[in-house]
Amino acid sequence: MACSKLFSGDLPELINEVIQYFHYDYKTLHSCIFVNRLWCRLTIPLLWEDPFSIKSPKNYRFIESYLHYLNNDDKVKFNDYIINNDLFPSNTLFNYPRFIQRLDTHKVCNFIEKWAVTVGSTSTTKEQHSSYFIQNTNLSSSQMSNFTKLVIRSLFLIFIENGVSLHSFEVIMFNHKEFEYFDEIFELILQNPNFIYNIKSFKLDFNTITNNITRFSTFLYSNCNSISSLHFLFPSYVENYPTEKCLAQIISSQENLKKILFGYSEFPLHHSLLSLKHSNCSNTLNTIIFYHIDFGNIVVLSEAFNHLNVLESIHIIYCYSLDSKFIQQINNITKPFKLKSLFLGFLGEVDESLERLIQKSGDYLENFGISNDESQQLLQLIMKYCSKIKYLGPIRLDNQSIYLLLSLIENITQNLSYLIIDAFNVDYSSIILKNLGQILPIKLEYMYLCLTINTSDLEVFLKNSQNTFIKKLLIRNIRKEESGDIFSYIKEYIMKKKKVKYLAVSETFHGRNEDLFFQKDKVKEFQLHDIQVLKYFDLFIDIYDFINETY
Incomplete structure (x- = not known):
């Protein structure tokens, strides 16, 4: 009875909780929209709150759904580049732009560039096929760049005009082109501060200090005071005094800052660390992450940390100068150093x-x-x-x-819960496989094995690890001529006995990579045993992302 009510829509609050459980499980969410109208209405916002973060999408046509919302004057600007078979259909089932919650400028640019390629290609697959196509497929690189800039600016204008108030905003720029793209949207944001006024998570990652970066930093501390998670990655080997001082002002202006990351700095971080003494931070900040930081020139650690009353976790990731001077500062901290x-x-x-x-x-x-x-x-x-x-x-x-x-x-x-073993050496790989299986815990959330695998050693490992369930298993095999085929053993001991939930396997042989994900017949066989095969890099866990998502 309860189950029938759930699917009929009689318990909307409970249904919403069920659907929220599948957050970022896009495959399951896509299935949910076909249950009934209520399930569809509750699911669509989750599918559209962060579409630019979907890993390996089948196509990029969701961008076209946004472009439907252009006004007539902005539509005309596209006439120099593309023809749309449907000529901007006026009706869509939902106001998709209103659902956007998270934007990452690097991902947005990357998706638009890939969409532009499919628009300009005459050899796309049926899944990739676009209702748009470029009038002249021989556009110069500068013309294609101008087209991409137009799309980026149009998307941000659409979001702003539809009253979007972002929850998360990441400004990431690694090359000259991405700085140019940012310049396209920068003035729009300055003119429409409500777009990012309520952001809770902000990340700034760049490799060159520009005037617009400095202006944007100033804009942030004057207009945004609700940031709870702040990530700031400095440009390496660049004197960042003005920007670091702006960061200190951003920190001091926040009312509920809970997490902060400092990344890629060889400089003292004097102002930004001392800004943590501000009363707002001292009673709210519970997580600090140092990522590729040189502590050699930092002298105010103990002064800053002694004012942090609710600090619960400290993370040091590939930092430098962890020497006696650094330890002396740690010893001078009167509160527990919860590394x-x-x-x-x-x-x-x-x-x-x-x-x-x-x-x-x-x-x-x-x-x-x-x-x-x-x-x-x-x-x-x-x-x-x-x-x-x-x-x-x-x-x-x-x-x-x-x-x-x-x-x-x-x-x-x-x-x-998470185990990463990286051993290219043949002898080390053999020792690992012969001795690891019998000492594993009953359950692992994630295991990554990068080895040169001998099949007889692999069989020993798989037999010895039969009591262990691994939610996410990632195997990278550096094959040798005499290695043999590992899939018969994976099929026998992992697939048939359902010992994992998510699996990725990559084999490297003479410099050539083979990913199990692209071997469709094998993938279907795993699916029949309720094991989902993913791309190698989609299952790979980056330490930076893991710490950020866990704490």
Whole structure:
């Protein structure tokens, strides 16, 4: 009875909770819109709140759904470039622009460029086919760039005119072209501050300081005070004093800042760190992430941290100068230093400063990785002081550290959920496969194995890991001539016994990559066993994204 009411629409609040559970599961959400009108009405906003973040879409035609909302004057501007077979249909089932909640300028530009390619191509597939086509397919690069700029500006104008108030806005610019695209929308945003007035999450990632970047930063601290998550990645090797001072003003102007990330800076961060002492931040900020930061010139850590009253997690990801001067600042902090993540790159020798840091953070540390030749000493320290590791890897392996890694995994199975093992060496791969399966926990959220796989070793691993369910399994096999076919073993021990939910497999042989996702017959066979095969890079977890989404 309850189930029939659920599908008939008699329990709308409960239905909405069910649909919200499938947030970002686009395949399931697409199925939901066909249940009935109520399910469709509740599902459509989720499908359209962040369409530019969909990984590997079948096509980019949703952009055309937005362009339907252009006014007549703006439609005329497209006449120099494209012909639309449907000539901008006037009616759509929903006001799709109103649903947009999250925008990332890099992704928007990338999607528009790919859509422009399909518009200009005469050889698109049926799924990619567009109702638009470019009048002259031999457009110069500058003409194509102007067309892309027109589309970008048109989309942002459509969002603004439809009363969108963004929840999340990411401004990401890696090349000259993306700076030009940003300039197209910059004035629009300045003229329409309500568009980003209520943003809760903001990210600024750029590699060159321009006048518009500085103006935009000034605009932010004058108009946006509701940001709860702020990510600021500085341009590397560029003196960023003016921009860093603007960041300090942005921080001080926020009323509910809970998370902040500092990335790619070799400079002191003096103003931005001291701005954390502001009363708004001191009683709201609970997460700080340092990403590729050089602590060598930073001297105000203890002064800033001693004012943070509700700080619950600190994350240090591939940072530098974790030396005695840095540790002295940590020791001067009167509050607990709750280091949850420590990922280390090049360090040189491991000294007592780093040992004191790990010892001080042992009760808090949950995520650890080391891509350094000193991994043996560091693994020993982790085994000695840290028992709550949930995310482990990558770990640089050698003859000694490989066995320390296996011992550590066995010691932390109670908490371990994410395991990343990267071992190109044939001998190390064999040791891993022969000894890993029997020490895995009953359940893993994610496991990534990058190995040179011998099939007999793989069979040993799969047999020994039969008691472990892995939600997301990612395998990269560096094949040798004598390696053999791994799929018969994956089929026997993973597919038939349903030991994973999501699977990705990539094999590299003589420099050529083969992704299981594109082997459609095999993919269908896995689907029959309720295992979803994804593209390798769609299942791959980036540390930056993992920390950002988890904390």
